[in-house]
Amino acid sequence: MSDDDMPQLSSATLAALQEFYAEQAAEEEKVKAALLDPKTKDQNVFQADWQLSQFWYSEETASALASEAIRVTENRGKIALISCPTLYPKLKSLSPGSLVTLLEYDKRFAVYDGFVYYDYKDPLNLPNEFERSFDVVIADPPFLSEECLSRVSETVKFMAKDKIILCTGAVMQQLAKQLLNLKVMHFQPKHNCNLANEFRCFANYDIDKYITNKT
Structure with missing residues (x-):
């Protein structure tokens, strides 16, 4: 299969995927910041699943x-x-x-x-x-x-x-x-x-x- 035959993501799908990854990264940074904050270090910063x-x-x-x-x-x-x-x-x-x-x-x-x-x-x-x-x-x-x-x-x-x-x-x-x-x-x-x-x-x-x- 050539590169031309590979399925391509639409621009809308690609944008949504990039937004999802950006939100995940932002959530991870938020959690890490909370864990390093002395005011919240003894709290569970995660929502129960x-x-x-x-x-x-x-x-x-x-x-x-x-x-x-x-x-x-x-x-x-x-x-x-x-x-x-x-x-x-x-x-x-x-x-x-x-x-x-x-x-x-x-x-x-x-x-x-x-x-x-x-x-x-x-x-x-x-x-x-x-x-x-x-x-x-x-x-x-x-x-x-x-x-x-x-x-x-x-x-x-x-x-x-x-x-x-x-x-x-x-x-x-x-x-x-x-x-x-x-x-x-x-x-x-x-x-x-x-x-x-x-x-x-x-x-x-x-x-x-x-x-x-x-x-």
Whole structure:
């Protein structure tokens, strides 16, 4: 096929495509600027995408979970976040020196230094150095299903060296016990929107001793 036979974009289509790319670039610059602004560094500057089952934690819940991760690691351990991007800016705000890795499917969050692309359907597609190297792992599976929690649990078991915190629907209590030997806590994570399903926190140690009354 010669160059003359190649399909050509109309001027209107080309203009629309250029406008789309320009808007994307402008949005990325806006996000980067917000992340560098001390006034907004502890806020989540992204809009939740419901198609990806994203629901952001309330300010109180984000602060409580981030503070607990910092307490457990004493500001120098390694923290892994699986599908809970709300916590990344909060952690970096409260403890800038903390070593935080965010495993996340949504590539908007690649602007965070600790971002690692993650698809729960391929749970062990991770760097070898992640194996049993994180002092605390906090996971929030994107979908309320046995299949999703089972696969995310594979990731958690691969990465966790010690403490595990899981935030998911209350109906997953038996499966959380079966897969990760986690117990339900009194502490209840809250979101910026009201979810139809009751949401609970599960852990392999007593986090209620530290954060029950902070939400």
